[in-house]
Amino acid sequence: MKNLATGTSHAKIILIGEHGVVYGQPAIALPISTIQMQAVIHRRETAQLVKSRYFNGDFNSMTANLGGIQALIKALLARFDAPEQGFDIHITSDIPSERGMGSSAAAAVAVTRAFYDFFEQPLSHQTLLKTANVAESYTHGQPSGLDVATASATSPVWFVKGRENYPIPVKLPGYLVIADTGIKSQTKVAVATVRNLLIVEGETIQQRIDDLGHLTRMTRDALSDGNLPKLARALNGAQDDLRSLGVSHPALEQLLAVARQNGAVAAKLTGSGQGGCMIAVAPEESIANDLSQKLSAAGATATWVEPLLAND
Numbered sequence: 001m002k003n004l005a006t007g008t009s010h011a012k013i014i015l016i017g018e019h020g021v022v023y024g025q026p027a028i029a030l031p032i033s034t035i036q037m038q039a040v041i042h043r044r045e046t047a048q049l050v051k052s053r054y055f056n057g058d059f060n061s062m063t064a065n066l067g068g069i070q071a072l073i074k075a076l077l078a079r080f081d082a083p084e085q086g087f088d089i090h091i092t093s094d095i096p097s098e099r100g101m102g103s104s105a106a107a108a109v110a111v112t113r114a115f116y117d118f119f120e121q122p123l124s125h126q127t128l129l130k131t132a133n134v135a136e137s138y139t140h141g142q143p144s145g146l147d148v149a150t151a152s153a154t155s156p157v158w159f160v161k162g163r164e165n166y167p168i169p170v171k172l173p174g175y176l177v178i179a180d181t182g183i184k185s186q187t188k189v190a191v192a193t194v195r196n197l198l199i200v201e202g203e204t205i206q207q208r209i210d211d212l213g214h215l216t217r218m219t220r221d222a223l224s225d226g227n228l229p230k231l232a233r234a235l236n237g238a239q240d241d242l243r244s245l246g247v248s249h250p251a252l253e254q255l256l257a258v259a260r261q262n263g264a265v266a267a268k269l270t271g272s273g274q275g276g277c278m279i280a281v282a283p284e285e286s287i288a289n290d291l292s293q294k295l296s297a298a299g300a301t302a303t304w305v306e307p308l309l310a311n312d
């Protein structure tokens with residue numbers, strides 16, 4: 001066992017396919033490696049301590065909102081047959097939480113990697129996904145696994161629940177602007193909204209879910225062909241579907257309108273919605289930078305500009 005161990009991960013952005021992915025449709029998500037999460041463990045004799053932006057104290061008295069991470073650490077200590085092992089874990093993050101950027105999944109990935117490093121054990125990708133989803137299941141109920149898959153990926157991911165996900169090529173020289181409404185977005189609540197609508201309205205909602213799958217396949221083709229107009233049609237269409245599924249929000253719609261009026265070829269919410277972040281696609285960096293300023297002026301609490309060609 002080491003005296004000092006670390007684990008890192010990063011934010012994710014769902015380009016398209018959120019919510020549809022819960023019902024077996026594909027999704028495409030992008031790792032955002034510039035927005036980081038880190039977990040550092042120091043070995044202790046007996047004390048078990050956790051420090052993060054929400055909690056600083058004894059591991060056993062972690063607050064309810066960190067129940068997922070607590071459950072994960074318990075499972076990890078049990079896996080290494082060391083439930084009483086002393087440690088001091090410090091989790092630091094640049095990822096805003098509850099905004100659809102995968103902060104809880106990134107924490108789970110960083111913590112899992114840090115404990116495997118601490119106990120000096122090799123960690124396969126499959127084990128990482130399974131283990132980190134312990135925390136996600138605690139926090140979100142029945143997550144698709146998309147967030148954890150992207151928080152641990154190094155290139156854009158094609159994801160279908162329960163199947164092996166794989167990296168996809170991106171040949172589009174566009175830019176992504178990400179803007180935060182500043183409104184908390186709770187995956188569990190948003191997923192329940194869609195599920196309830198599906199029960200009440202049935203077929204019309206199922207058609208929207210199926211359409212999200214169709215638009216995700218169209219996005220994959222547009223990304224590999226470098227076809228920006230096609231990508232724009234797919235992403236804008238997905239926003240219409242997501243609105244019909246009850247997961248948009250007036251603050252999101254306002255930022256989407258600002259983006260479309262200022263040079264974005266496409267704009268949609270990202271993640272679970274009902275708050276959180278939106279994304280806009282700009283054909284050039286100068287337009288993306290201008291857009292990011294306009295979105296801040298319109299009330300976005302934070303913005304980021306990322307090239308779409310992340311895996312080149």
Ligand SMILES: C[C@@](O)(CCO)CC(=O)[O-]
Nearest residue numbers: 018019143144146271272
């Ligand atoms: C809304 C959702 O599709 C993405 C949340 O980031 C839920 C999930 O995939 O588990």
